[in-house]
Amino acid sequence: MSQWLDWAKRLQALAQAGLTFTKDEFDRERYVELQRIATEMFERQSDLALEEVTKLTHVDGYPTPKLDVRGVVFRDDAILLVKERSDGLWTLPGGFCEVGLSPAQNIIKEIEEEAGYDVVPVRLLALFDMHHHDHPPLSQHYYKLFIECELIGGEAQVSHETSEVAFFTRDNLPPLSTARNTQEQLYMCFEARWQEDWITLFD
Template identity: 75%
Template sequence: MSQWLTWAKRIQALSQAGLTFTRDQYDRERYEELQEIAKEMFERHSDLSNEAISQLVHVQGYPTPKLDVRGVVFKGDRLLLVKERSDGLWTLPGGFCEVNRSPASNIIKEVEEEASLDVIPLRLLALFDMHEHPHPPLSEHYYKLFIECALIGDGEGAAGMETSDVGFFERDHLPELSLARNTLEQIHMCFDAHWQEDDWTTLFD
């Protein structure tokens, strides 16, 4: 990740926390100035739109990482992937966790919406900090949950509103991946966990 983006995110997080808890008007003005500095850094060193930067910088409440949940669904030794309309690349089905939904109910919803398949969540394979993995630089901080699910039925699935294709792939015949969503190492981890079903220990960081 670009060091500039790392600094900008840290400045933004500190200023957001300060604005959440301060009772002093002078401190509030200082934290607001720090937010503007972070905004300028994002403008100069990222490809985000002005609207996206403004939404990122001017956030209410204490800053915490967002949660992204990914469904790991196998048919035999083939792994389910979906093709994103946004970038034309392939990923595990998933997305942000929604308020008032558990991780399990989130992944059931995401797999149904993106692949038109019904699943039963079985176990948490990994909880990763995106900063610790070779994803492209991102403006926000994310944790990723990888949840293995059992497929209900034997359907091949169908694309949804956010996806243009669906497929089951072998480990040695993977399509081009959307690295902002999952890396090749993470996809290989899914295969390892599937093949080591009785001996797998949940990974983190």
């Protein structure tokens, strides 16, 4: 990860924590200034306008990693992927966990919405920190859950987020949306496919 991005994230997290807990107005002013500096750092190094960066980085409450779930669904020896409208690249179906839903409930919802299939979650394959994997730099800190699911019904159906739905074998993977999943992570899913004694991986 670029050093500037690490510094900006740390500054933003310190500012967010301080604004959450401080009762001193002078300290609040200092934390607001720290937050402004971090936001400008993100803005200078991205293609986003300052207003867009502010929306991404100014979050209320104590700073914690966001949680992203990805559904691992196999049909025979092929894995389910969806093509994202946002970048035209392929990914495991999934997204951010919504408040009020468990990770299992979230992945059922995401797969049905993005791919049209009905599934039952069966096991957690991995819990990864995106900082430790070959993803592009991101302004926020994310944890990623890979949940294997059994296909029980439904049919392929695109959504406002996805333009194609298909199954791919290990040796015929399409161009991947690496902000969402990497080739190594998909290889991990294939490796776990036939291992009944698979032990959950974590960083």
